[in-house]
Amino acid sequence: MIILGINETSHDASVSLIKDGDILFAAHAERYSKKKNDWYNNKSIILDALNYATPNAIAYYEKPLLKRSRILLRGGASDWKPHIPLNLPVHYFKHHHSHAAAGYYTSRFDDAVIVVLDAIGEYNTSTIWVGEGDNIKLKYKQNYPTSFGLFYSAFTQLIGLMPNQEEYIMMGMAAYGNPKKYEVKVSDYFLRYDMQKYNFHKGIIDWNEPITEQDKFDIAAAVQKVYQLRLNEFMHMAYTITGKNKLVFMGGCALNSSANTLLWNIFDKVWIMPNPGDAGSSLGAAAALYGKHINWKSPYLGYDLGGEYPVDKIIEGLKKDKIVAVATGRAEYGPRALGNRSILADPRDPNIKDKVNLIKQRELFRPFAPVVMAEHASKWFDMDFESPYMQYTVKCLQPEKIPSVVHEDGTSRVQTVTKEQHPGLWRVLNKFYLETGVPVLLNTSLNIKGQPLLNDENDIKLWEETYNFTICR
Ligand SMILES: [Fe+2]
Numbered sequence: 001m002i003i004l005g006i007n008e009t010s011h012d013a014s015v016s017l018i019k020d021g022d023i024l025f026a027a028h029a030e031r032y033s034k035k036k037n038d039w040y041n042n043k044s045i046i047l048d049a050l051n052y053a054t055p056n057a058i059a060y061y062e063k064p065l066l067k068r069s070r071i072l073l074r075g076g077a078s079d080w081k082p083h084i085p086l087n088l089p090v091h092y093f094k095h096h097h098s099h100a101a102a103g104y105y106t107s108r109f110d111d112a113v114i115v116v117l118d119a120i121g122e123y124n125t126s127t128i129w130v131g132e133g134d135n136i137k138l139k140y141k142q143n144y145p146t147s148f149g150l151f152y153s154a155f156t157q158l159i160g161l162m163p164n165q166e167e168y169i170m171m172g173m174a175a176y177g178n179p180k181k182y183e184v185k186v187s188d189y190f191l192r193y194d195m196q197k198y199n200f201h202k203g204i205i206d207w208n209e210p211i212t213e214q215d216k217f218d219i220a221a222a223v224q225k226v227y228q229l230r231l232n233e234f235m236h237m238a239y240t241i242t243g244k245n246k247l248v249f250m251g252g253c254a255l256n257s258s259a260n261t262l263l264w265n266i267f268d269k270v271w272i273m274p275n276p277g278d279a280g281s282s283l284g285a286a287a288a289l290y291g292k293h294i295n296w297k298s299p300y301l302g303y304d305l306g307g308e309y310p311v312d313k314i315i316e317g318l319k320k321d322k323i324v325a326v327a328t329g330r331a332e333y334g335p336r337a338l339g340n341r342s343i344l345a346d347p348r349d350p351n352i353k354d355k356v357n358l359i360k361q362r363e364l365f366r367p368f369a370p371v372v373m374a375e376h377a378s379k380w381f382d383m384d385f386e387s388p389y390m391q392y393t394v395k396c397l398q399p400e401k402i403p404s405v406v407h408e409d410g411t412s413r414v415q416t417v418t419k420e421q422h423p424g425l426w427r428v429l430n431k432f433y434l435e436t437g438v439p440v441l442l443n444t445s446l447n448i449k450g451q452p453l454l455n456d457e458n459d460i461k462l463w464e465e466t467y468n469f470t471i472c473r
Contacts, residue, residue: 004055004086005286007098009062009079011037011164012279014333016301017049018286021294024052026275026283026333027302031455037165039079046085048303058090059285061098061278066122074144076120076201093288095121095281096141096251102284103250104131106296107271113244115235118251118277119149119164120201128238131248134292139241148227148234148253150200151190155223158204159216170220171258172367175409177214177221186222190230228259235266245269250284252277255335257413258393264385274299274389275334283333298421299389300340302331303455305473309424313472314344315431318441322346323356325446325471327460328424331453336390337445338415339371339425341453345442347402352442356404359467361449367413370396370405371443373429374416380440381414390415390443405442415443446471 005016005026013029025048030036032044060082068080084090093101099116114129114136125147128140153163156170192198211219235247247267254260254276263270273280273296287294307328317324323345332338343359345352345368353368369390372380377387380402382395393413399406406412419426433439446463447453454463460471 001057001290002053002055003057003059003286003289004049004088005059005061005282005284006041006082006084007061007278007282007285008040008082009064010278011039012277013038013041014279014282015041015045015049016283016286017052017055018283018290018294019053021290021292023283023294023296023301025049025301027331028279028333028452030452031302031331034451036450036452040083041085055086055088057289058084058086058088059289060084060090060092061281061285062095063092063122066094070123070144075199076144091285091289093285094124096124096127097136097288098281098284099250099276100127100129100131100136100248100284101288102280103248103271103273103276104129104136105287105290105293106273106283107248107293109246109248109269109271110293111244112246112248112271113238113242114248114250115238116251117148117231117234117253119153120144120147125149126234128241130242130244140238145199145201147200148230149251152223152227152253152256154200154204155186155219158207159211159219167252168255169363169366171224171256172407173217173220174224174258175221175367175407175411177217177219179218179221179225181215181218182222183225186219186226190226224258227256228262231259232262232266235263239266247271250276250280254391257391258411261392261394270385272389272391274332274336274338274391277335280334299333299338300330301333304330305457307473309427310472311424311427311431314428317472318344318346318432322349322352323359325463325469326473327446327454327471328473331455334389336415337443337453338389339417339422339443341446341455343442343444343446344371344428345404347405347440347442348436348438350403353404356442356444359469360444360447367407368405368442368444369413369415370402370440371415371417371425371429373426373433373439374418374421376433376439377414377416381412383414386416386418387414388416388418388421401438402440405440
């Protein structure tokens with residue numbers, strides 16, 4: 001069975017292709033169209049997927065008519081009409097079912113609780129499922145407008161950022177604010193939402209006081225704190241309802257790496273698929289149709305640049321310039337650059353952060369993440385679990401040695417790497433470690449400001465011309 005999974009009419013269209021449980025291809029539309037957060041798939045991504053195999057069924061990640069009924073009855077304003085690219089039978093799965101399937105069927109668990117928290121699908125906004133063997137079953141649901149995701153996005157918009165896109169910037173800003181000033185006020189919004197007396201879909205329409213530049217950071221801190229308190233409560237409820245000690249966490253909220261760390265206090269094992277938001281749901285829909293665990297090996301599933309990992313070139317570049325761009329092999333499926341479309345830099349240099357921020361033309365407060373050899377992670381960061389997809393923020397234990405990857409509050413969003421997971425990147429780290437005693441590098445996405453991660457040869461050419469900077473490949 002060859003299944004083409006499709007997600008569109010959301011803020012992150014994507015396509016996946018699976019054959020008998022093997023993932024042949026999975027990628028984001030934006031990397032092909034160069035339109036950030038593209039809502040629709042395009043001819044190039046479909047053709048790239050079809051290079052791998054010809055599907056005999058299509059799985060779509062939502063129930064379009066159900067979504068339309070919610071928009072008509074209860075509000076919201078998104079498109080609901082999918083464009084199906086091939087004349088094949090189409091199987092439609094509910095939005096949260098696709099999230100749950102993307103998480104559970106890529107996990108190694110056969111007995112787990114699955115929690116899905118996002119802004120909104122058709123009606124559901126927060127769901128708890130149980131996965132046993134190859135079956136997943138819904139146990140609890142919360143409907144629109146009560147929504148963790150809409151809560152977070154409404155405040156993202158309030159402080160002048162783009163909702164559904166720049167929540168991660170607000171999360172980063174939280175470290176620079178004092179949550180005390182607005183905690184009570186933000187909690188009160190959450191309380192009204194609990195009672196279905198507030199619809200965050202319309203934004204925060206009654207803040208009624210001026211917002212200074214510092215207030216933006218204080219609001220971000222208060223929102224992050226309130227979000228974490230409520231997430232903690234919800235996850236305890238999920239544990240109590242199901243009695244399961246293994247968690248699969250999915251939905252856009254699972255991208256909040258600062259909050260995700262608290263999950264390890266509740267559950268023995270946690271799996272967050274590296275693409276837990278809607279962009280991961282093309283794979284989720286395909287997996288839901290397959291109805292069994294699929295063969296998850298790595299997130300390197302997109303456009304293939306080919307080539308061996310350029311270990312020696314990267315080490316040479318780090319020695320010479322301390323900053324190296326790398327584009328090779330298959331693109332990451334998910335929002336984070338995990339080594340194949342990355343800028344890597346020497347984390348010991350305190351000025352590197354500003355240099356990389358200048359290259360990327362980002363706000364200077366924006367933090368950078370470290371990538372560390374998994375075997376050394378617990379000596380450098382306060383963690384006793386692996387974080388292969390940069391999904392958890394933890395305290396840095398030796399901040400004076402790697403200042404450029406430590407956030408204002410002393411934490412880092414860590415990516416751990418094993419030899420099996422990414423042999424090339426592991427060898428780069430090992431060589432750097434043998435020469436410097438530091439098994440850590442700065443790792444950030446390779447993109448032009450405001451544009452998606454680099455994808456193909458044309459993007460590389462454009463980047464090299466724009467920055468006069470050679471990419472290792
Ligand atoms: Fe979603």
